[in-house]
Amino acid sequence: MTPPGADGSPDGPARRVRVTSPRTGAARLHRLTAASEIDAQTRLGEIYMSSLLRAQLRLASAVLLAVAVLVAGLPLLFRLVPDLVQVQVLGMPLPWVLLGFAVYPFLVGLAWVYVRTAERNERDFADVVNRSGPPRTPR
Secondary structure (H helix, E strand, O other): OOOOOOOOOOOOOOOOOOOOOOOOOOOOEEOOOHHHHHHOOOHHHHHHHHHHHHHHHHHHHHHHHHHHHHHHHHHHHHHHOHHHHHOEEOOEEHHHHHHHHHHHHHHHHHHHHHHHHHHHHHHHHHHHHHOOOOOOEEO
C-alpha cells in the first residue's frame, strides 16, 4: 500500500525525496596543458608535434637546397662559362679555390644558421607547450 499523496493523488501533496551524492560542490576542473596533450598522444598533441616537425623539415629542406645549389651550381657555372676555368687566384685555378677552400666558410655559416634557427623553432614550440593550454574541461 502506498502512503497518501505518494502517487500524486488528490489526497495530498506529493512527498519530496531528497537525493544526495557523496560528491559535493561543482565538478572539479582539470587543466589540460599542451604537454599533457602530447604525452597522452591525443589529436591535439599530434597537431602540436606535427607543427614542430613541419617547421624543422622546412628548415632542413631550405638548408639542403642551399647546399645543393652551391655544390651543383659551381661546377655547372664552370661548365657554362669555360673562361672562368682559366682564371688564376694565388697561382691556383678559380674552380680549385672555390670548391677547395671558399665553400667551407659558406657551409660553416649555413650550419650555424641552421642550428640557431632549429633551436629557435624548439624554443618557440616549448613556449607554446608551457603556456596555458586549451580551455579547462570538467573531469
